[in-house]
Amino acid sequence: MPEDLVAVAMSGGVDSSAAAGLLHRRGVPIVGLTMQLWNQRRLPELAVDGASGRCCSIEDVYDARAVAQHLGIPYYVVNFEKGFEDQVVKPFVDEYLAGRTPIPCTLCNNFIKFDRFLEMAAGVGASRIATGHYARLGVDEKTGRLQMRRSVDTARDQTYFLFGLTQEQLARSEFPLGEFTKPRVREMAREMGLPVAEKGDSQEICFVPNGDYAAFIDAYFRERGIAPAGSRGEIVDTDGRVLGEHAGVHRFTVGQRKGLGIAAREPFYVIATEPASRRVVVGRNEELLRARFVAGQVNWVSIEPPATPRRALVRIRNKHVPAPAMVHPTADPRRAEVRFDEPQRAVTPGQGAVFYDGDLVLGGGWIE
């Protein structure tokens, strides 16, 4: 009985190409699928000359196809543009306009890669999927529960974006790169002769060129014939004194210092954005410190939902060093209150909060 077919999500980058190569080398029957997520002919004003590293560029598809041909595996491009727009791009824009700072990668993982892509894989006859994420999967020997651990390459670890995955999703997923460091992955890509072995790393938010999300939101609204919602408003301090003007709340995120245009002895930081009044509240660095917050839509990954407060290291954005905290269950099982041992800077609504015990990903939720 041959092993079950595995569908590999291939973006044309080094990581997903190496993931495909590793499985192929192990003799696992695989099919490569590239998700077409965003039509690059849209929003032409954002086009960057000679741009590469924009998601779903034709060059990336050529690269993925070249890798598949090199490996001699079946390969197809599947059209997920509508789902991506409905479930990632629109919520991304709406979140910014609601004064929060969203993470589209987590939405994409929850609703596209580990949902629609799993369905597409099943549809074409692949019972499992593999991606190039840096994360490790294991199993709790006592309970049989599937567990997620941080990648051995802690700098590359992507578990922060994977906290929404359920047991059902994990049961059908593999992360072939979790046991390797990025330099080792590149080395293996070279050993396997993959044509993308020397390709640069992709940017953080794949559909936003140059990370200029405010320009993206403005262009997206223009395309739909809607005036950019980011109309002008006041910049105020925490006492409500008007310090200046700004060009739209969606241009600001909690903790931001640059681009405020206020002259002062001490630097000002964004403390909060208030879309209803179009106000951006600024203050001193110490005013950014928060000792507690509530996380919503909490998903417990590697453990059963705890009934009592749970000690954890909590990461509140991708580059944040996880900080010691107690995670308190609330009456609502989908919400938890996080109380840090030491107040943390810039707890930002809309970002994820991921709870760790050492390497183990306990779970996570969205900062409210």
Next chain:
Amino acid sequence: MERYYFDHNATTPVSPEVMEAFAGALAEVYGNASSVHRIGQAARQKLEEARAQVAALLNCERKEIVFVSGGTEADNLAVLGVVRHNRQARRHVITTAIEHPAVLGACAQLEQEGTAEVTRVQPDAGGVVDPDEIRRALRPDTVLISVMHTNNELGTVQPLEAIAAIAREAGVLLHSDGVQAAGKVPVDVKALGVDLYSITGHKIYAPKGVGALYVRSGVSLAPILHGGHHERDRRPGTENVPGAVALGRAAAWATEHVAAESARLSVLRDRLERGILDRVPGVRVNGDGAPRTANTCNLRFDGVDGEAMVIALDLKGFAVSAGSACSSGATEPSHVLIGIGLTPQEARSSLRFSLGRANTAAQVDALVEAIVAAAAHLRRLSPAYSHA
């Protein structure tokens, strides 16, 4: 793995007799057909023999055939060439919503550069254009009507004779994209009454890269390429003699066999359609009730993602298609299916099967089995698709 090809409307393999003619021309006929010397004259002779074969397929004069690079160039030359040659102040073009992108793109270009205004007539739900709709779209400044002969995705045959009568009465030129008709239905440009007619080699078992445009004597075109005096000043560029020879040989085969091959394919197509309709519930024929080419079958499977079905079938060795490919190779909902009133969801649930010379009853039966299994598998997953 044995692979069965059911995508002949996308392209056809090169047939053995065409391969022989093509290889022979490549090997032996290297001259430039415009040269004075006898090596050039030999190439010219082959070119003109091929032109006669293509003219015979369409029932026209040799001099009315212009060799081009394929269907896209033929359509562009017809649409752009007619409109740009006409010097009147206001120019209007009538076409349909279900044309090939080569016609729609040329029309859009004329609009964009301000050369002409364009009316795109919607077909009925069966995929057929009502000649009265064409009549109603006519304006005093209409210079061209372009309506395809048979549709690539549905196979529906358009009422060209009736449209030609309307065009003639109004004194307007009629172009027809016959890329999907040649070799599938008998084509007689005189009986149809068209002024321009496009064909391409690779849909009739000749190689890619060669096609032809019929231009009725007396119709003038502005060339779209600029250079030498080839093809009676209508298409510059050193003649692709081996390509023309291949097209000519394919045309000769089609002329001789179109009736018998169509009859054979219609039996196979009905066997396929019947086999699926009898065994898979919730399937509808797109373009049902309209006259169709014998080889084409476009089916809508309720609750099935067509893109997944194409891949699942390909992994089992069956080549079929859904929608049209965008630049990345991903599938986009077909503008033809949207054009006949399907929702994007319905268009995404549709598959096209197009048969050809190599297909047999046994292959069709194997395809039916694979479709029955794939549809059942995809429908089992279908509740999960409900959030689509």
